[in-house]
Amino acid sequence: MASTPTPPPLLPVTNPAAAGSSPAAGGGSDAPIATPAFRLFLSRVSESARRSLSDRRPWGELIDRSAFSKPDSVSDATSRLRRNLAYFRVNYAAVVAFALGASLLAHPFSLLILLGLLGAWCFLYLFRASDQPVVLFGRTFSDRETLLGLVGASFVLLFFTSVASLIISGLLVGGALVAAHGAFRMPEDLFLDEPNAAAGNSAAQGLLSFLGAPGSGV
Secondary structure (H helix, E strand, C coil), X not given: CCCCCCCCCCCCCCCHHHHHCCCCCCCHHHCCCCCCHHHHHHHHHHHHHHHHHCCCCCHHHHCCHHHEXXXXXXXXXXXXXXXXXXXXXXXXXXXXXXXXXXXXXXXXHHHHHHHHHXXXXXXXHXXXXXXXXXXXXXXXXXXXXXXXXXXXXXXXXXXXXXXXXXXXXXXXXXXXXXXXXXHHECCCCCCCCHHHHHHHHHHHHHCCHHHCCHHXXX
């Protein structure tokens, strides 16, 4: 009787999918998914705001009634305003933002228009993937057409409604409060050396650093 043939030895088999699932292995197709642009934008906004607010002065210094007096001249008021702006820059920015927010909250319809306009800019242009064109009513719009449409819609909504006037009035009220406080607040008790001033200027610039395109890596 013929003997049964011996089966060949089993060789170890490597699973390509399992080997490629490691983040450190191989090509970019198995790399982890990048953070969405909108989430990256929000993180940059919060980081910039937190870095800038760290330079905020105590509000007690801002409203110290014993430090207020009438300026002797226009040049004295200008000098006071310049020094107070350098010292209370973050507090003043918060005052202007509060005045602007109060102006918009007093008119909810205009606030909804502004939020809708900002949402359209975010989701149709700023954070839209380049490989996902805008399609409306069965028609595909290019990036240039989308940009022109958003600019036109922004012009109509801002200047043919009360949104622009509310924004301007809020900024004017905030600016007037800052100018009045800076002119009447004596800065003799405020000490701001040059390194702190330079750090404050860089922090103020950092507050707007999130305006760079999230996908650009700036």
